[in-house]
Amino acid sequence: MSVIVAENLTKHYGRRVGVEGVSLSVPAGTLFGFLGPNGAGKTTTIRLLLALLRRTDGSATVFGLDCWRHAHRIKADVGYVPGDLRLYDWMTARDAIGIFGEVRGRDLTGSGLKLAGRFNLETDVRVRAMSRGMRQKLGLILALAHDPKLLILDEPTSALDPLMQQVLYDELRTRATGGATVFFSSHTLSEVEELCDRVAVLREGKLVACESLDALRKRASRQVTVRFKDSEASRSAAVPAFLDVSERRDGLWLGTLGGPVMDLVKWAATMPLTDLAISEPNLETLFKQYYRQDGDGS
Amino acid sequence: MNRGLIHKSLREVWPATLLCGAGLMAFEVLFTFFLRSFQDMIDVEILKIDFVRSFIEGLLGSDVGAAVSPKALDALALVHPLVLAVVWAHEITLCTRMPAGEVDRGTIDVLFGLPVSRWRVYVCESLVWVCAGMVVLGLGAAGYAIGHLAVDVKAQAGLETLFMVVVNMFALYLAVGGLAFLTSSLSSRRGRAVAVTFGIVLASFLLTFLAQFWEPAKTLEYLSVLKYYKPLLVIRDGAWPMGDIAVLTAAAVALWTAGGVFFSRRDICTV
Numbered sequence: 001m002s003v004i005v006a007e008n009l010t011k012h013y014g015r016r017v018g019v020e021g022v023s024l025s026v027p028a029g030t031l032f033g034f035l036g037p038n039g040a041g042k043t044t045t046i047r048l049l050l051a052l053l054r055r056t057d058g059s060a061t062v063f064g065l066d067c068w069r070h071a072h073r074i075k076a077d078v079g080y081v082p083g084d085l086r087l088y089d090w091m092t093a094r095d096a097i098g099i100f101g102e103v104r105g106r107d108l109t110g111s112g113l114k115l116a117g118r119f120n121l122e123t124d125v126r127v128r129a130m131s132r133g134m135r136q137k138l139g140l141i142l143a144l145a146h147d148p149k150l151l152i153l154d155e156p157t158s159a160l161d162p163l164m165q166q167v168l169y170d171e172l173r174t175r176a177t178g179g180a181t182v183f184f185s186s187h188t189l190s191e192v193e194e195l196c197d198r199v200a201v202l203r204e205g206k207l208v209a210c211e212s213l214d215a216l217r218k219r220a221s222r223q224v225t226v227r228f229k230d231s232e233a234s235r236s237a238a239v240p241a242f243l244d245v246s247e248r249r250d251g252l253w254l255g256t257l258g259g260p261v262m263d264l265v266k267w268a269a270t271m272p273l274t275d276l277a278i279s280e281p282n283l284e285t286l287f288k289q290y291y292r293q294d295g296d297g298s
Numbered sequence: 299m300n301r302g303l304i305h306k307s308l309r310e311v312w313p314a315t316l317l318c319g320a321g322l323m324a325f326e327v328l329f330t331f332f333l334r335s336f337q338d339m340i341d342v343e344i345l346k347i348d349f350v351r352s353f354i355e356g357l358l359g360s361d362v363g364a365a366v367s368p369k370a371l372d373a374l375a376l377v378h379p380l381v382l383a384v385v386w387a388h389e390i391t392l393c394t395r396m397p398a399g400e401v402d403r404g405t406i407d408v409l410f411g412l413p414v415s416r417w418r419v420y421v422c423e424s425l426v427w428v429c430a431g432m433v434v435l436g437l438g439a440a441g442y443a444i445g446h447l448a449v450d451v452k453a454q455a456g457l458e459t460l461f462m463v464v465v466n467m468f469a470l471y472l473a474v475g476g477l478a479f480l481t482s483s484l485s486s487r488r489g490r491a492v493a494v495t496f497g498i499v500l501a502s503f504l505l506t507f508l509a510q511f512w513e514p515a516k517t518l519e520y521l522s523v524l525k526y527y528k529p530l531l532v533i534r535d536g537a538w539p540m541g542d543i544a545v546l547t548a549a550a551v552a553l554w555t556a557g558g559v560f561f562s563r564r565d566i567c568t569v
Binding site: 047050051052053054071072073074075076078079080081082084085086087088090095099100101102103104105139142143 | 300301302303305306309310403404405406407408410411412413414415418563565566567568
């Protein structure tokens with residue numbers, strides 16, 4: 001079952017395109033990475049899902065309910081951390097947990113304070129006196145305290161130190177194991193790669209990929225280093241079609257594998273080589289292709 | 299209603315509400331003392347001067363005519379520019395907190411991450427605004443009454459008449475607040491919403507003031523909210539200003555509802 005389903009979701013700001021024809025499906029219990037460079041439309045998509053924006057066209061549902069018409073019902077089971085988190089500066093963490101609990105009609109004190117302990121956040125400091133990292137922790141606590149079925153996190157690690165990032169990743173993994181769905185927006189590939197099992201990539205308001213990380217890894221290129229026994233052998237060897245050689249020097253070829261590994265191995269067996277190195281699939285190169293403005297990225 | 303939303307709003311507005319209410323109360327008490335001190339001189343001399351008479355008529359928004367008396371001056375305590383400035387400044391500040399203020403400072407993202415509809419937030423904010431108005435005007439009326447009980451003013455409004463004026467003033471409060479909610483709903487910048495609302499009520503005040511001695515302004519006076527708030531006439535006649543209250547309340551309902559409709563349909567962009 002899919003928790004989030006968007007079909008041809010479109011948002012225009014006057015003449016400017018926010019997102020165009022975005023169709024995606026987020027299965028329940030997944031850690032779903034939502035990647036894209038700045039200005040790609042990630043936040044617009046999230047704001048459409050949360051009914052902060054009205055769609056120009058298409059449809060979007062969360063838990064099978066229309067995002068715009070049933071927004072407040074949907075949000076009972078959603079925890080949200082905005083990208084540019086702003087909290088009421090007169091509140092302390094304790095106030096915020098109490099008031100947000102009242103709004104949700106539940107006592108969140110126990111779970112909120114437990115999370116505050118986990119994230120190492122003082123609960124009696126006013127927001128106006130908090131650092132950006134402390135505010136981010138409070139935002140996360142408020143999003144997690146009611147144990148939501150869906151977490152929508154817009155670049156949630158931007159102000160967290162590496163230690164706290166790890167605490168958050170652990171918390172999110174635990175929640176996902178327990179059946180919650182995490183929609184994790186980021187422009188940093190490494191954290192999505194570490195955390196998520198599915199990923200969608202947005203560029204200039206359009207979805208350019210939406211699949212599992214394993215599937216993407218299969219399509220990702222591998223860096224290849226070929227060392228011939230001497231320079232002469234290197235010069236006389238013909239470059240195979242599946243290898244894109246970017247650099248040649250002193251009997252050494254550096255390039256990108258554009259075909260199956262086995263083809264390379266078979267070719268290497270016929271060559272006078274002293275060494276052959278094939279890297280892990282390089283997602284970064286693939287994502288750079290997606291992000292690239294001039295190519296189609298697909 | 300939502301207890302949490304009301305709790306949040308009350309935490310944000312109670313200091314300013316109490317401060318404005320207390321300030322208004324102090325002004326009313328002091329103004330009454332002032333009236334008493336100058337009562338005889340006003341009675342005899344000042345009201346005979348044309349300029350002063352016109353000025354007072356402008357402030358009261360009424361043709362004083364035969365009603366020139368200490369009683370007419372008594373009504374000044376309820377329509378004095380300082381009173382209107384305090385009440386309006388407080389309510390414009392309060393009514394533009396949401397949505398314009400929340401969008402402006404970016405907190406609306408967190409607010410609408412919660413399971414509340416836009417109408418519910420709007421209604422809860424409005425409830426706090428209405429209650430705050432009761433507190434501010436109630437304290438102001440209490441100051442007026444205390445001032446009159448404490449000194450021997452020659453002619454004064456009875457408690458029943460005072461209640462009529464305060465209800466009329468509350469209707470005015472609702473109309474201006476409704477306007478502030480509308481401008482706030484149309485704007486993502488609180489400063490702009492405050493400026494537009496304040497500009498309109500200031501123009502309204504000037505229009506009523508000028509209408510007393512400038513014919514062109516008189517023809518447009520019906521557009522001014524102060525046309526429908528004339529404490530002098532209520533104090534003089536002792537009759538409920540039902541027509542004025544109805545016009546102000548209808549304007550308040552129309553403006554407030556329009557604000558709610560715009561707010562419930564608009565895009566919320568904080569970045």
